[in-house]
Amino acid sequence: MRNIQKYIVLSLLLGTFAMTYAQQTPAPKQTEPFSIVGATAHIGNGEIIENAIIYIEDGKIKSIKPASGVNEVFQYKVIDAKGKHVYPGFIATNTTLGLIEVGAVRASNDDDEIGAFNPHIRSLIAYNAESKVVESMRPNGVLMAQTRPQGGDISGTSSVVQLDAWNWEDAAYKADDGVFLNWPNSMRRGRWWLGEEPGFKPNKDYQEDIDKVKSFFKNASAFSKAKDATDKNLPFAAMEGVFNGTQRLYIQANAEREILDAIAFAKAMNISKPVLVGGYQAYKVVEKLKAANMPVIVQRVQDLPAMDDHDYDLPYRLPKLLADAGVMVALGYDGEYWQARNLPFYAGQVTQFGMSDEDALKMITSNAAKILGIDKTTGTLEVGKDATLFISEGNALDMRGNKISKAYIQGRDISLETHQTELWKRYSEKYARD
Template sequence: MKNPIYGFVLALVTFFMGTAQQTPAPKQQEAISIDGVTAHLGNGKVIENALIMFEDGKLTFVGNAMTKIARRGTVIKGKGRHVYPGFIAPNKSLGLVEVDAVRATSDQDEIGEMIPHVRSLIAYNAESQVVESMRPNGILIGQITPQGGRISGTSSIVQFDAWNWEDAAVKVDDGIHLNWPNTFRKGRWWMGEPRGYQPNKKYAEQLKEVETFLQHAAAYNKSGSTQLNPAFAAMKGLYDGSQKLYIKADGEKEIIDGITMAKENGIEQVVLVGGYHAFKVTDFLKKHNIPVLVQRTHSLPTFDDEDYDLPYKLPKLLTDAGLLVGLQNGDAANFQTRNLPFYAGQVVAQGMDKEQALQLITGNNAQILGMQDSYGTLEVGKSATLFIADGDALDMKGNQITKAFIDGRDISLETHQTELWKRYKGKYGPK
C-alpha cells in the first residue's frame, strides 16, 4: 500500500518547486541615474527635486537635480515619483517558516531553553514565497530571528533577493535574543484558574536561571577554557562588544530587571524589544542608552485601564522622550510583516512628522541593528538599496512601487500573489 505521508510530502515539494521565487537579479552592470524625483533620505530630510546616482551597488550622488552634473548610465525620469531607502524589518522569523501547519517547513524554534548557539542564518530559506512578498511593499532587508525558549538563539541580517543564505547575508550573527520572564501570566481557565492575568509565582526562580547562565557564560569566556561549551562560547560577542543582546520585555519591572542584569554581567550593547510599558521608564532607558524596537502599532491595549490608542502612539511617546526608536512586528504573523510601512504611517496619524516616522523603519532601524554605515539612509557611499514609488510609501493607497534595487541590482517585484493575479484577473471579467 502506498504510504500516504510520502505522497503528501512529495506533493508539497512539487508545489514549492513549481512556485519558486523569481531569479535573483544580477550584479549592477552600468550606472543608474534617477532624475527629478522626491527623495526621502531616511534621516528626516527630503530633497524635493532630487538627482540620485549609483554605480557598482553604491550611491555616488544624492542631491539637487539642478546641480550641474552629468547623468551617468541609464536615466530614469522621476518627476512625480518618490524614492525611499529600503525598509528594514527587525526581529522576524522570515524564511524560517513557510507553512505554519506543516512542521517540516518550520525552523524558527529549536528544542531547549538556553540555546544561543542556534544560528538562524543557516536555516534561512532565501527562496521563501513569504520573503519575496515583502519586496513589493519596499521591505528589502530583515533581521532573521529565532523564536521560543528563554534564550532563543542568534539572529543575522539578510537582504531579500538571493539564491541562498550565503548570498543573502548582510551581517552574520549580529545578536542574541533573550525572552525575559513575565511577572504576570494569563490564567489557564481550562485548568480552573480565573481568567485574566495572574502573578507568576516562578518569576524569581526564572530570573535566577537567567542570571546563573549569564554568569557562567561570562566566566567561561573570560577563562579561555579549552573544553568546548557551544552555548557559552556563542555568548562571547556579548562580552567583547561585537554582538548585541536583544531583550524582549514589555512590563515596567521586566524592563528594569532585564537591563539591570545585563549591565551587571558586563553586557554593554542592549536593545529592548517590545517595550509596551517603556514609556513609564524612559529616564531609566536614557540613562543606560537603550534603544527600543517597539511592537506593532496595529494592536489593542493590553489592560482595560489603558488609553485606547496606547499602541498607536507608543513610538511617538518614546521618541518625544529622547529615545532611539525603531519599529518591529515580531509578535505578528510573518505575512503581516509587509504592513511594516503602514505601522509607521499610523504613527503619523498620532502627530509624528512623516519623515520622522519614516526613520522608524529606515535610519533608526539600521542604527539599532548596527548597520547604519551601509544601509538605512540615502547617502553617498552607502549601499544603493532603495525603491521608487508612485505615491506615499507609508500609505496603503500610495504604496505603489515601480522599481526596487538591492545593492544596485534591479530586483524583480513579482511574487506568487502577482502571478496569480495576472493569471486570474480576466477569468470573471472582460479580457
C-alpha cells in the same frame, strides 16, 4: 503503456506549474551605472531633497543632490522618476521571516529549538531564501529584515538578511548580529490544564526564573574569560560576542517591572549593547532607558491595548511617546513573518498620532539600521552607502501611494513579481475577457 503516458503528462504539468510559481530569480550584480532623476528623495534621516538626482555605480550611491537650474547632461542610463518618490529600502526587525512558510504546517516551521538556553542556535542557516513569504515583502518596499528564532529563555542568534538571494549565504547581510533573551514574565495567566483560575496573577516563580538567567550569564561570562578552557561549551561560547560588544543582546520585555529588572540586569552583567524588544510599558521608564542607552524595538503598533483599562490608542502612540523622550525607536513585530510586508503601513499608522512622515520613516530605515549595527552601509540615501532603495508612485507609508515601480538591492534591479501578483494578473485577465 497508458499508465506510463499518464505519468509523463502529469510530470510535465507539475513541472510547468512549478516553473510558473517558482521563486523569482535573484537579480544579477549591477554592471552599468545609472541615474534616478526628478524624484523627491526621502533620505531616511529626516531630510528631503526635491527634484533629486541619484547616481548609482557598483552597487553604491556615488552622488545624490538637487537638480541644477540648467539641463543636466547624463553619460549613463537615466531613469525618469519625475513626480515620484525614492526611499531607502525598509528594514523589518524582530521577525521570523524565512523561518516559517505556513504556520499551520509544522514541517515548514523552523523557528523554535528544543531547550531553554540556546544562544548557539543560528537563525541564519535555517533561513529559506526561496520562501514565497519573503518575495511578498519586496512590492511594499521591505528589502531587508532581521530574522530571529523563538522559544525558550534564550531563543538563539538573529541575523540581518537582504531579501533577494539564491540561498542563506547570499542573503546574509550581517550574520549573527545579536542574541535574543526572553525576559521572565512577572505576571502569569492561569493554566486551566493545571486547574488554575483564569486571568492574570503574579508569577510566584518570577525571581527564581531571573536567577536562572543570571546563573547562565555568569557562567557564560566566566567561560569567555577562561581562554585556556579545554572543553567546548557551545551555548557559553556563543555568548562571547554579547560580553565583548561585537553582538547586541535583545531583551524581550513588556511590563514596567520587567523592563526595570532587564535594565538593571544588563548593567550588572556589563552588557554594552542592550536593546529592548516589545517595550509595551517602556513609556513609563524612559529616563531609565536613556540612562542605560537602550534603544527600543516596539511591538507592532496595529494592535489592541493589552489590558481593558489601557487607552485604546496606546499601541499607536507608543513610538512617539518614546521618541519625544529621546529614546531611539524602531518599528518591529512579535516575532511574526508574513505581517512584515505591512511595515510601511505601521509607520503610516504612527503618523496619524502626532509624528511626522519623515520621523516615522526613520523608525523603519535609519533607526532600524543603527539598532542593528548596519547604519554605516545602509538605512539612508547617502553617498558611499549601498544602493538599496525603491521608487514609489506616491507616499510609501500610505497604502494608496505605496505603488512601487522599481526596487534595487545594492544596485541590483530586483523583481517585484510574487505569487500574489501572478494570481492578480491571471484573474484580472479572466474577468477582463468575460
